[in-house]
Amino acid sequence: MSVEDLEIPDVKIIRLPKHGDDRGFFTETYSRRKFADAGVNVDLVQDNHAFSAHKGTLRGLHFQVPPFAQAKLVRVARGAILDVAVDLRVGSPTFGRHVSAVISAEEWNQIFVPVGFAHGLLTLESNTEVLYKVSDVYSPEHDKGLLWNDPALGIAWPVTDVILSPKDRAQPLLANLPAYFQFEGVKP
Numbered sequence: 737m738s739v740e741d742l743e744i745p746d747v748k749i750i751r752l753p754k755h756g757d758d759r760g761f762f763t764e765t766y767s768r769r770k771f772a773d774a775g776v777n778v779d780l781v782q783d784n785h786a787f788s789a790h791k792g793t794l795r796g797l798h799f800q801v802p803p804f805a806q807a808k809l810v811r812v813a814r815g816a817i818l819d820v821a822v823d824l825r826v827g828s829p830t831f832g833r834h835v836s837a838v839i840s841a842e843e844w845n846q847i848f849v850p851v852g853f854a855h856g857l858l859t860l861e862s863n864t865e866v867l868y869k870v871s872d873v874y875s876p877e878h879d880k881g882l883l884w885n886d887p888a889l890g891i892a893w894p895v896t897d898v899i900l901s902p903k904d905r906a907q908p909l910l911a912n913l914p915a916y917f918q919f920e921g922v923k924p
């Protein structure tokens with residue numbers, strides 16, 4: 737497996753070996769030890785599966801706040817997404833900035849989004865199946881959001897006429913977000 741830091745290095749792209757044979761293929765999609773050895777040291781406690789029937793479906797930008805904050809390991813078993821992570825850690829040199837990557841069945845890659853980031857995805861194909869593991873359980877009371885097209889974020893979504901849930905149409909702007917997360921890293 738390989739791990740590549742994105743421009744915000746806490747967010748990482750993971751590439752996994754696919755063991756093919758004449759029957760098909762096998763992949764270890766997560767290994768606590770192998771991921772820790774590769775620098776992604778996270779216990780994942782819940783598996784999620786999101787099916788989106790239509791291209792242009794946008795889910796996000798979401799995050800859970802402490803004590804139920806979640807890191808996420810996201811992959812696509814069918815189709816493709818543009819995956820986006822926004823740094824919400826107050827004091828971070830990249831606060832309010834985002835990184836994005838295409839995660840797809842074809843690429844067979846994953847993205848690791850740590851605690852402290854809002855996460856969203858836009859499907860690039862119809863019938864896209866997103867499978868992701870999270871580091872804490874779902875807690876509706878701690879499930880918060882950020883408006884997907886907040887101008888302060890400057891996310892260059894490839895489409896604007898997206899399919900959104902009613903909840904996601906009404907998410908708050910970054911300027912109105914409480915300081916849910918504090919940056920604990922080392923400033924460069």
Ligand SMILES: Cc1cn([C@H]2C[C@H](O)[C@@H](COP(=O)(O)OP(=O)(O)O[C@H]3O[C@H](C)C(=O)[C@H](O)[C@H]3O)O2)c(=O)[nH]c1=O
Binds near residue numbers: 786
């Ligand atoms: C997230 C979640 C949801 N649900 C239930 C609650 C609703 O009845 C239904 C759909 O929930 P929601 O509209 O919040 O689902 P998404 O819009 O796909 O939310 C996800 O979208 C982006 C990509 C994220 O990063 C989060 O993982 C997550 O917030 O599933 C559960 O039962 N458990 C869960 O962990």
